[in-house]
Amino acid sequence: MTTLRENTVVRDERAVDAAIPKPKPTRRTPLTWLRGGGLWNLLFLLPMIVVFAVFSWSPIVQSVIMSLQKTNLITSHWVGLDNYIAVLTDPLLGEAVINTLWFAVLAMIFGFPVPLFMAVLMSEVRRGKGLYSALAYLPVVIPPVVAVLLWKFFYSADDNGVFNTILGFVGIPAQPWIQDAVQAMPSLVLEATWAGAGGSIIIYLAALLGVPPELYDAAEVDGASIWRKVWHVTLPQMRGILFIMLILQVIATAQVFLEPFLFTGGGPAGATRTILLYIYDKAFRNSLGGAYGEATAVSVLLAIALALLSWLYFRLTNRWSSS
């Protein structure tokens, strides 16, 4: 039966096909390309191509090349992996990596739960959400340089420094803040958290809206308290956004530059010298010319490390996250 029908269908199609006059296949020539709108396609894509070629793709390639050379900007010669060996055996790089990791850990401890907590609270209030959102986002709007310079003043180690005065109100003695090797990094993280929390809060707020309300209803039917609802419904539903925010934060903190540069210049005694600061010092600190090969070698290593981290991360979280 089916065969008969298929044949009929096929024959019909072929008949239909034969009935329609088809245009002769054209040769692809520059003229057809032009007529087909090829020029416009190119013109629209040309700005992007030029800009990316000059300011993105080419520098990336140059970076890799430079990392394999020694140059004084006038002449360069190939040195193979010498630059890589030199930086990998440099104790200052090890120190920079540890400092960066420390910053990342602190940022995760302070900067991850706090915005989440605030967002959960904010999502519950019936009125004033707009005001709270605006207030929370305000520090994000301040230009980072202004925020750092302002906090640098707040962190003055004098007894009359702003934060020390506040501590004085509750009887705590004056602290050295960024003048102390141990307190410097946490001070930086505190300011960075303050400046960035608002952005995370807004993102979490949006994600919280996406939690299906039926799940809360179901949990309530099972007699869940508020806390259990948060733990068993909200957080798992937010898993996706939380995972993404986490890896984004790690990648961002791996490249922190502004805070250490403006607050402490890498001090005291190298306690806040991060990887980016190390690269900057290598390339730009010496006015007679930097070690460009070594600087680019470190940046290539960092890029590889971050790529590996991201790949590992997504492999792991793919197994954990719900479908």
Add this chain to the structure above:
Amino acid sequence: MKSARKVLLAGATAFAVAGMLASCSAGPADGDSDDGRVQLRVATFPPGADAAAYEAFAEQEKQFEKLHKDIDIVGVEYEWKGPTFAVQLAGGSLPDVFTVPFTDTKTLLENGQLTDVTDAVKKFGYAEKFNPVVLDGVTGDDGRIYGFPRQAYAMGLHYNRDLFEAAGLDPDKPPTTWDEVRAYAKQISDKTGKAGYAQMASGNTGGWQLTAAIVARGERTQTDETDGSAKSTIDNEGTAAALQFLHDLRWEDKSFGSKFDLDWGTINQEFAAGNIGMYTSGSDVYSALVRDFGLSPDSYGLGVVPVEGNDPGTLGGGDVAVISPTVDEGAKDAAATWIDWYYMQKLMDEDAAVTDAKTLADSGQAVGTPVLPVLSREQYEESLTWIESYINVPRDQMSAFIDNIWEQTPVGEPKKKTQEVYALLDTLVQTVLTQEDADISALLKKAQSDAQALLDQ
């Protein structure tokens, strides 16, 4: 709609063109100017300098061009600092005439980035007049001279007369030994609550000042070997003493204040604001203190850095006027003429000195700040008498320095890998200032081996 596309393209093009034109420097590129004169791009001041400084320069430019009608001077902002210098140096976009500190001349020499000016120096007739120590810094291994040393300074002990008085100290008698410095510092901090003595610690200036303190205690941080290499000698008693001094002031006397990340600019700012009793820096920093940092001249005092130990010296520095190697033959003579007129003549010729002093004084620029002579001491003191009526800095408040500096041995900054070693020493200073239990001898050993590794590269 074709017109929309035109608008879009036109807009983009206009923006691009406007953007490029907006920052194109006016005037023709280097070489000859329109009217056949030789165009010379010369360094003036760092960006952001006082408007009055530029007025003075414009006046001097006019004077020069009147004397040399075939040369067109174009002033260019210039700063020996940061990434732009290195890149411009390599790219050849520095001014035709610019200044370089002593410490860098040897490196630039070796890289062939300076023009041989031996003939010009001989022609002007002052090859013999230069202080031989100073001239050595600009002489290459081939015996040729590559720049005109134009200015030198020695380290001095700057102090705040008002704080001295408030602490019950005599403002005309600055300390003359390191023990006195410590005692005075304690007295100032006890009586006024301000830092009695502070020191730079970051941005390579920590290393610079530490080196000065080491030299003042009779030791050196680096020695040059005959085969061209250098040996690091950081681990010595002078360094230990200098670091111990800082440690004691910071942790025992608590007279160091609460800022351990000062650099050249911020320590000047703190001093000018009356927050620091004493500190060491170049003797010529008075001009900047008054002009850029708001110091009131009455509170300023200058003495010599105390010396002790065998073979102590005072760290000095200075800069050299050089000609860029990219300048063509015709412009080379013009460049030498400009250098001679603008930088050198005021040191040797009374009329030139008086004109220069008058121009500066008229624009409110400092005249008479204590410097070290690049020629001879007699020449320098004579030149001071020429410009006496224009001197507007309180030299009587600086008499402790002026009278005693001649007894001190000037010592040049280390020549190899200077900035890298200074960066290392920065960390040393910061560690001592921020960790009470820092093990100084262990730190010194490590610093020396790290420095040697740098020098061996």
Add this chain to the structure above:
Amino acid sequence: MSIATERRGLRRAKRLADAQGDRTIVSDYDRRRRGVRIGMRATHVFLFVALIVAGLGPILWLMKAAVTSTQDTLQQPFALWPNGIDWANLSTAWNDIGISLYFWNTIVIALGAWFFQLFIATTAGYGLSVLRPKYAPILDGLVLATLFIPGIVLLVPLYLTIVNPPLVGQSMLNNYLAVWLPMAANAFNILLVKRFFDALPREVFEAARTDGAGPVRLFWSIVLPMSKPILGVVSVFAIIAAWKDYLWPMLVLPDPAVQPLSVRLPAVQSQTELDVFLAALAIATLIPIAMFLAFQSVFLRSAGLGGAVKG
């Protein structure tokens, strides 16, 4: 779907959400319990205080300090003008320190960055998404690949490119194009715009094409007007990024006369008296804050959109 229909749909969705009482963790039933009500009130108070202190506090302090004398700020940082208000700080900052110039520079840089980023992102998104020539996937891949490369890798070679640009005879240092063009090479913008264009209904394009619209007409009169939301997002990102930029402008704009506020303020700090400096900081903050307050919804929507990805 026409725009009017779209708007009606959005309004209906909003009403529905409101009707559900913004169904969140704490249900209506929960709220009837007294313990929960007290807890909610406490939450309100806590949020209010925390956000005021943390969000508004430093800014208010800065505004106060901007018109306070140096000595007062140093010795009594929390006193309210014990020796009177010093309005002169603001005019000194604006004129003598030249904040007005750096302010203007910042605006110029932001506007140029906005234009170039929008231009590149829309033309590239259009080409890759709508026009889709045969080689589009290759370009797409190349552009996306740059998303995974941290900016630091580009820093040194890009700097050298600016100092010695190909074809152009002289260095591009101190030229705003050195800031605008690298910013325009932004894969994230292109990604956003392309995805948005991908989601546009193709029937509209077909209809326009059969009406005889060419690629430019299609772009200008059809695609762009339909893309206002994403254009708003890209614009906000671009302007904020340009306003915040520090390291790159510091490197390529060494001449103070062309520097933006973010670069100039740290550089003049040591030569500026504290009260004038704080006034300068306050001025530098005012415009971003004013813009934020005026365009709050756009800011917050973009901020949420930028990261709202479902798990």
